[in-house]
Amino acid sequence: MKCVLSCIPEPMVVMAARALCMLGLVLALVSSSSAEYVGLSANQCAVPAKDRVDCGYPQVTPEQCNNRGCCFDSSIPGVPWCFKPLQEQGECSF
Numbered sequence: 001m002k003c004v005l006s007c008i009p010e011p012m013v014v015m016a017a018r019a020l021c022m023l024g025l026v027l028a029l030v031s032s033s034s035a036e037y038v039g040l041s042a043n044q045c046a047v048p049a050k051d052r053v054d055c056g057y058p059q060v061t062p063e064q065c066n067n068r069g070c071c072f073d074s075s076i077p078g079v080p081w082c083f084k085p086l087q088e089q090g091e092c093s094f
Contacts, residue, residue: 044085045071056082 055070065072065082074081 039066039069040071040085044087045073047071047083047086049076049079052080052083054080054082055084056080 055068056065056072060072060082062072062074068082069085070082071085072082
């Protein structure tokens, strides 16, 4: 077995490098997916993917979507990324 850097076995160094690369990839993917709710609460935009009603158009930007009063979340492929928010339920007053 060949020793590299302070006698750490070479396969362990390779595995550690791969783990760091995977961590970097995951962090990059998480930071690139955008969920923007300008002027809306996170609760209003907590719409399950299957219940999303399209509010945008192809290639709509998060800013354009928000200007329409809609939520933008591109983290789930295959469903509308620009969608109508849930209506907040106020207190009932009689």
